[in-house]
Amino acid sequence: MTSVPTITLNDGVEIPQLGFGVFQIPPAETKKATLEALEVGYRHIDTAEMYGNEKGVGEAIAESGIPRDEIFVTSKLNNSFHAREDALPAFDATMEALGFETLDLFLIHWPMPAVGDFVETWKALEEMKASGRVRSIGVSNFQPAHLQRLIDETSTMPSVNQIEVHPYFTNEVVRAFNQQHGIATEAWSPIAQGAVLTDPVVTEIAGRLDRSPAQVTLRWHIQRGDIVFPKSVTRSRIEENLALFDFELSDADVTAITGLNRDGRRGGNPDEFNWMP
DSSP: OOOOOEEEOTTSOEEESBOEEOTTOOHHHHHHHHHHHHHHTOOEEEOOGGGTOHHHHHHHHHHHOOOGGGSEEEEEEOGGGOSHHHHHHHHHHHHHHHTOSOEEEEEESOOOTTSSOHHHHHHHHHHHHHTTSEEEEEEESOOHHHHHHHHHHOSOOOSEEEEEOBTTBOOHHHHHHHHHTTOEEEEESTTGGGGGGGOHHHHHHHHHHTOOHHHHHHHHHHHTTOEEOOOOSSHHHHHHHHOOSSOOOOHHHHHHHHTTOOOOOOSOOTTTOOOOO
16 A cells, blocks of 8 residues: 655644545545545545535545544535634534544635634634644635734644645745745645646656656645645546655656746635635
8 A cells, every 4th residue: 555655734743745635526426436545545535514525525434444543634614604603513514524523634715805804713713623623723725914814813823724736826925935834735726627737848757757647746746745635536546646656756857847837826816715605
């Protein structure tokens, strides 16, 4: 079984650097896909309230036979529940859907700067952590100005910031802020929804190393120190995405892929994104 390296978060919790994402996997298919990922060797699963498939993740883990403490699970707070009186019950609902007593990581999914106050939301997450029901708390899609408010107005540094990162949007300003403050960067949309897989720079490296373009791109993330969790419902792709630790990119290859940046954000701009489901 592939040995995935871990990263120690600023609160001492260890997280596998590679995980399995279930974004856009229909709830009816989530259990099967997650079970296959666990069979292949993944021990880190990333879900969210907004995805509607936490229950399938929990069922897969329960049926896998793998001890709960050997699997790292992340979920995220729905955008509709930022007020404290909404966030705490929403976390209870996540725990019920997953069937867990303890969650490994819980994130604010988006800062939603025009909806409520994300500092209040963060203080609710601090309460969750103080209760012992979640080991680590963090954020997703937070910009440096959002993070600075948390640093200035609360007592807990986020353990991670999950942001859009891929070769066409390297998001260096946010990554640098994260690194400066000891916040781990998690990369969502790591292959730009497939857009980078036909890029000549990526395909040349893949051909030379006898690897797939997806493996090359994911390995680029790994070597830059980010946490990544590709998604697939195809068993062969699930296996392929885990096979990243028996080869390396040269420094020149990493630099060439990084040089593809075109500030091409594919998701919402966190300074403007205020969508509520």
